[in-house]
Amino acid sequence: MATETVSVSDKPESYEAAVERLEEIIDRLDSGQAGLRETLDLCKEGRELVKYCAAELDEVGEGLKELRLDDLAAKLEVGSEPS
């Protein structure tokens, strides 16, 4: 049984961190050494990570958006003008 305590409610720091943890979980599960409680906890955590990663991918999956720095700067200037 792994001694590491994992909180599934913690949001991953980044996509990379989530994928890295997910790979650790899959490796641990594939090893067959995890007990039932650990397996269920890892599966739960893994599902959360998959959900997080899928959401991250979805954010960049709706088509490339092109913006111009000049336009953004102009909007910023307009927005900052006193009314």
Place this chain on the structure above:
Amino acid sequence: MDQQPAQKQVGTGLPGPYSVGRYAGKLQEWMRERARVQLIGEVTGVGRSKVQAYFELRDADGAIPCAIWLNDLERAGLTDGALRDGAEVVISGGLDYYPGGGQASPNFCFRATHVRLAGEGDLIARLEALRKQLRAEGLFELQKQLHRPRLPKAIGVVTAETGAARRDLLAGLQRRGWGGSVIWGFAPVQDRHAAPAIGRAVQDLAARPEVEAIVVTRGGGSLADLWAFCDETLCRTVAMLRVPVVSAVGHERDRTLIDDVAAVACSTPTHAAEAAVPLDCIAARESLERCAVSLRRAGEGAVGTRSRHLGALARGPARALQRERGKLNQKIREIRAASERGLAERAASQKRIGSVVLERARNRAAGADMEKRQAALRRAMVALRAHEPERTLERGYALVEGEDEEPLTSAAAAAAAGKVKLRFADGGVRATINTVGDADGDGDGERER
């Protein structure tokens, strides 16, 4: 300048005042004594008078006014029009100062005595000097220490608005299935305005919180064409940014200074797209799906396997009971069979024992014992006969009996009976007792017969 003061002005403590013309003349002398050098830079603002050509020699960090006598320019052998705005040239000469006069304006310049177009070697030498300097300052390492997110949501791109690099970069991003935001910081990428514009663009992009990586790119060209990307100020700016910069300038063989200071240097805009978004989103989605399947299988498998195991364990006691019950029944059957077998054997054994006992008894009865007993019987009979009264009577004795044939064993009894019976061995006779004598029978009494 070692002008001696004519007199000291009261109040300021400074030497002078001097005659300005004399001062200007001395200044001219002092400047002309400075070392003669070569300068490299971009020509701007070319103009000509009757006797000389003038221009500014400029780079991103500064400029200096220059002039060359026309005869010197002709000796330089430049083709017509070679000395034009934008040309990268190397000039030789030194500082000069025209003091002017009563009507003429003074003028300071770098008096070139020779001019030539800058060659690749000049630029390479200049580049190497800069490279050495920036490396020594550790500016090549700063960007490389920055974290580059594998899946940025927004990236900034500095390039020419109409260049092919823009198209190639977009195609590279789309091939990876990435659909985040691209913020374009369009800038000239080739002339003396390029480096400052690129520098402003990267700074503005880095200031935007959503931008997680910046790409600086342009297509191929000569080193002179790419020179803006070797600009010292630009490269120092890039090195100090806290957002990772991916450079893709020129072709693979070109190595500009911005490539050295950037977090990643790529050979093409397509490669820059891959470096800016390291994650192949299409492959990542497939991988994620596999992970989800693995997790589902692991979860279901863990529960399923253990459920089956538990089920087997739950059936275990019943099976064990049944197995033990079977064993018990078998034992009972064996015991019963053994018992029946034992009883039969015991009965047979007892029967055999009885037979033996009876046989022995019979043998005892019919054997030596019988003879012994018969002998004893005979001895008993002899002894018994020895005590029979008849045997006494045979020896001459008579038995006195009463009327009731009961023996009379005393004289008194006989006297009392009066009539008696005397039984002899050969028969009996009746007698009457007349008198009673001594009991010892010595003739004192009278007896009736």
